[in-house]
Amino acid sequence: MNLSISITISGKVQGVFFRQSAKEKAMELGLTGLVKNLPDGKVQIITTGTQEKLDVFIAWCKTGPPRAIVTGLELIELPLKLFEHFKIIRF
Numbered sequence: 001m002n003l004s005i006s007i008t009i010s011g012k013v014q015g016v017f018f019r020q021s022a023k024e025k026a027m028e029l030g031l032t033g034l035v036k037n038l039p040d041g042k043v044q045i046i047t048t049g050t051q052e053k054l055d056v057f058i059a060w061c062k063t064g065p066p067r068a069i070v071t072g073l074e075l076i077e078l079p080l081k082l083f084e085h086f087k088i089i090r091f
Helices: 018-029 051-061
Strands: 002-012 032-037 043-050 069-078 086-089
Touching: 002 051, 018 032, 018 043, 018 051, 018 086, 043 051, 051 069
Parallel strands: 032 086
Antiparallel strands: 002 043, 002 069, 032 043
């Protein structure tokens, strides 16, 4: 059964290839959704997949790519959202 969640990551997460790395990890796991930078310096991910795959992805988000310094993670379960693929939202 698929679930959708919002993950908001804080810390040094912009300018460190977090969005691209998150997309690559999500695609590796077969997740769909989107990732975007927020004006307050955080990164938000909305993703859909199985609980097992989401757990692996959440664990990855706690550290992120090598140059990131993650200081916080906020998880919110959402009503099921269907996406065709995983994409980066750029402003």
